[in-house]
Amino acid sequence: MKKAIRGRYLSYRDNPFTKPIKDCLQYEEDGLIVMDEGHITAIGPANDLLPTLDEKVSVTRYEDALIFPGFIDCHVHYPQTEIIGAFGMQLIDWLNNYTFVAEQKFADKEYARAASDVFLREILRAGTTTATVFCTVHPQSVDAFFEQSAKINMRNIAGKVLMDRHAPSALTDTAQSGYDQTKSLIEKWHGAGRALYAVTPRFAPTSTEEQMEMTGAVWKEHPGTYLQSHISENKAEIEWVRKLYPTQKSYVDVYDHYGQLGPRAIYGHGVHFTEEDFRIFSETGTAIAHCPTSNLFLGSGLFKLERAMTGSTSILTGLATDLGGGTNFSQLVSMNEAYKIAQLNGFALDAYKAFYLTTRGAATALYLEDRIGSIEPGYEADITILDLKATPLLAYRLNYAENLEETLFALITLGDDRAVQATYIAGECVYNRDRETGEEQF
Numbered sequence: 210m211k212k213a214i215r216g217r218y219l220s221y222r223d224n225p226f227t228k229p230i231k232d233c234l235q236y237e238e239d240g241l242i243v244m245d246e247g248h249i250t251a252i253g254p255a256n257d258l259l260p261t262l263d264e265k266v267s268v269t270r271y272e273d274a275l276i277f278p279g280f281i282d283c284h285v286h287y288p289q290t291e292i293i294g295a296f297g298m299q300l301i302d303w304l305n306n307y308t309f310v311a312e313q314k315f316a317d318k319e320y321a322r323a324a325s326d327v328f329l330r331e332i333l334r335a336g337t338t339t340a341t342v343f344c345t346v347h348p349q350s351v352d353a354f355f356e357q358s359a360k361i362n363m364r365n366i367a368g369k370v371l372m373d374r375h376a377p378s379a380l381t382d383t384a385q386s387g388y389d390q391t392k393s394l395i396e397k398w399h400g401a402g403r404a405l406y407a408v409t410p411r412f413a414p415t416s417t418e419e420q421m422e423m424t425g426a427v428w429k430e431h432p433g434t435y436l437q438s439h440i441s442e443n444k445a446e447i448e449w450v451r452k453l454y455p456t457q458k459s460y461v462d463v464y465d466h467y468g469q470l471g472p473r474a475i476y477g478h479g480v481h482f483t484e485e486d487f488r489i490f491s492e493t494g495t496a497i498a499h500c501p502t503s504n505l506f507l508g509s510g511l512f513k514l515e516r517a518m519t520g521s522t523s524i525l526t527g528l529a530t531d532l533g534g535g536t537n538f539s540q541l542v543s544m545n546e547a548y549k550i551a552q553l554n555g556f557a558l559d560a561y562k563a564f565y566l567t568t569r570g571a572a573t574a575l576y577l578e579d580r581i582g583s584i585e586p587g588y589e590a591d592i593t594i595l596d597l598k599a600t601p602l603l604a605y606r607l608n609y610a611e612n613l614e615e616t617l618f619a620l621i622t623l624g625d626d627r628a629v630q631a632t633y634i635a636g637e638c639v640y641n642r643d644r645e646t647g648e649e650q651f
C-alpha cells in the first residue's frame with residue numbers, strides 16, 4: 210500500500226571520495242519519500258509533493274531525525290553472534306578456540322533458525338537493511354538464514370562456508386560435496402525473492418587446492434552470484450598462506466589463480482595489502498569489506514582506507530562489522546572506529562565519506578547501486594531513520610552542531626543502536642524503537 214515518510218533526508222548520487230560533496234549529496238530539510246509496493250516512487254520537498262498525494266496515503270512524520278538509505282553491512286558472520294567479545298586472542302587462535310566451537314552447533318537447523326532470528330533482529334535494531342553473511346559449512350544453516358530473512362523480505366546475501374582442511378572434522382566438507390551443496394543452494398536461493406547467494410570459501414588456508422579449483426568453477430558456472438572470503442587480515446595468516454601455496458606470488462594471487470576475483474567478489478579485510486594487491490583488485494573490479502571493529506579487536510592492523518578509495522587504482526570498498534570478530538552490529542560504531550583507524554594512518558575521514566561507505570559506497574562494492582543504498586525513485590524502499598535526540602548526550606551535543614556535517618559526525622561518535630528510531634524494509638516499518646507506529650513489528 211502506498212505510504213510516505215516525512216522528515217530530513219540524506220542520500221548520495223556520487224562518490225565523495227573522488228568528487229566535491231556538493232556534487233554527491235542529496236539533502237532535503239523537509240522532505241517526503243513516497244513508497245509503494247516495496248519501492249520508492251517519489252521524493253522531494255514535502256511542500257511540493259504533499260498536494261499531489263491522495264489523502265488516503267498515510268504520512269509518518271519523523272521530527273528531530275535524519276532519514277538515510279538503509280545501512281549495508283558488507284561482511285558479517287551470523288553464527289558468531291554468540292561469541293561476540295571473546296577475550297584475548299588473534300585470528301588463528303580465535304578461530305580455533307571460539308569460532309570453530311560455536312559453528313559446530315549449526316548442524317542443528319532449529320538452532321540455526323533461532324540464531325538467525327537473533328541476528329536479524331539485531332541488525333534491524335542497528336539500522337542495517339542488507340548484510341553479506343557467512344553461514345556455516347552446514348547447508349541447513351543457509352536454509353535457516355534465508356527462510357527467516359524471507360519472512361522480513363530483506364535483500365540479504367549469504368552462503369555456505371566451504372572448508373575441507375585445517376578445521377574440526379565436524380566443520381569440513383569435501384571439494385565435491387562443497388561444490389554440490391553450493392550448486393543446489395544457488396538453485397534454491399539465488400534470486401528467490403530478495404535473496405542473493407554468495408559462494409563462500411572461508412579463506413585459502415581452510416581449502417585444499419582441489420576445493421579452490423571447484424569453488425572458482427561453481428562461481429563461474431553461476432553468473433550473477435557473489436563470492437565472499439577473507440584476505441590479508443593478519444600477519445601470521447599471510448605467512449601461513451605463503452607456506453600452503455608456495456607457487457603463488459601472493460595471497461591475492463592465490464585467489465586470482467583459482468578464478469575467485471572479479472565483479473561481485475568481496476573479501477573481508479585487506480589490512481596488509483601491498484600496492485600490487487590494490488592494483489589487482491582495482492583491475493579486476495574485486496571489492497574489499499573494511500571491518501574496523503574487527504581489525505582492532507583481533508589486533509589485525511590498520512586498513513589503508515585513503516589508499517583504497519582514491520587514485521587511479523582505487524578499489525571498491527564497503528564498510529562492514531565482521532561480527533563476531535567485530536564487536537558491534539551498528540555501522541555507526543564501524544564508522545567511528547574507521548575514523549580512528551584513518552587517524553592513525555594520517556587521514557581525516559569526514560562524516561560524509563563515512564556514511565557513503567555504508568550506503569551508496571557499500572551498494573557499489575556489491576554491484577547493487579542501481580537498487581539499494583540510495584533514496585531515489587525506482588530504488589528498493591529500505592530506509593533507516595536516526596533519532597537526533599536518542600541519548601541525552603547526543604541531544605546536548607547537537608545543540609552545538611553548526612551544520613549538517615557536524616551533526617553527522619556527532620552521530621558517528623556518539624551513536625549506536627540506541628540512535629535508530631526506525632528501520633524500513635521494502636517499504637514496511639519492521640522495527641521501531643518506541644513501537645509507536647502501529648505497523649508490523651519485527
Ligand code: GUN
Pocket residue numbers: 286300304308411412439442503531534
Ligand atoms: N578468516 C577466516 N575465517 C574468519 C572469520 O570467521 N573471521 C575473521 N575475522 N577472519 C576469518
Ligand code: ZN
Pocket residue numbers: 284285286439477531534
Ligand atoms: Zn569475517
